[in-house]
Amino acid sequence: MPITVRYDNTTGVTSINMSGTLTRSDYRKLMPHLEAVADDTGPLKLCLIASGFQGWSPQSLAGEAMTNLGNTQQINRIAICAPSEWRKTLVETASRSCGARCRSFRVSEHDIADEWLVQPFNYQGVSGSTPIEQLAS
Numbered sequence: 001m002p003i004t005v006r007y008d009n010t011t012g013v014t015s016i017n018m019s020g021t022l023t024r025s026d027y028r029k030l031m032p033h034l035e036a037v038a039d040d041t042g043p044l045k046l047c048l049i050a051s052g053f054q055g056w057s058p059q060s061l062a063g064e065a066m067t068n069l070g071n072t073q074q075i076n077r078i079a080i081c082a083p084s085e086w087r088k089t090l091v092e093t094a095s096r097s098c099g100a101r102c103r104s105f106r107v108s109e110h111d112i113a114d115e116w117l118v119q120p121f122n123y124q125g126v127s128g129s130t131p132i133e134q135l136a137s
Helices: 024-041 062-071 084-098 105-118 134-137
Strands: 003-007 013-018 020-022 044-049 053-056 074-082 102-104
Touching: 003 024, 003 044, 013 020, 013 024, 013 105, 024 044, 044 105, 053 062, 074 105, 102 105
Parallel strands: 013 044, 020 053, 044 074, 074 102
Antiparallel strands: 003 013
């Protein structure tokens, strides 16, 4: 399955373009790239673009990959740009696996997804949320 990763120095958004069926080998190749970006830039703002996405093989490490990044607080937000039949599944998998804020978009809304990723999050009025700055004190 082809996966391409692009980091935008201007916005700080890491885009992952996926198509076909994800395999264990795909995740093993992808994870070092994501970990390196997170080490260099801080928590990731990921935009997953799943045009032509057909799912993942049973042997793949989809949940484990996100959990590994999420457990180390390396993911800030995830925007998922996917066909309608995959949006709910991908958002649920990503949010359950890593606990990051996730939102779905149409594949054609990639620019809107990038804008959402770079907006500061307004914690006021969101029940059950605590600003990161308060957690540190």
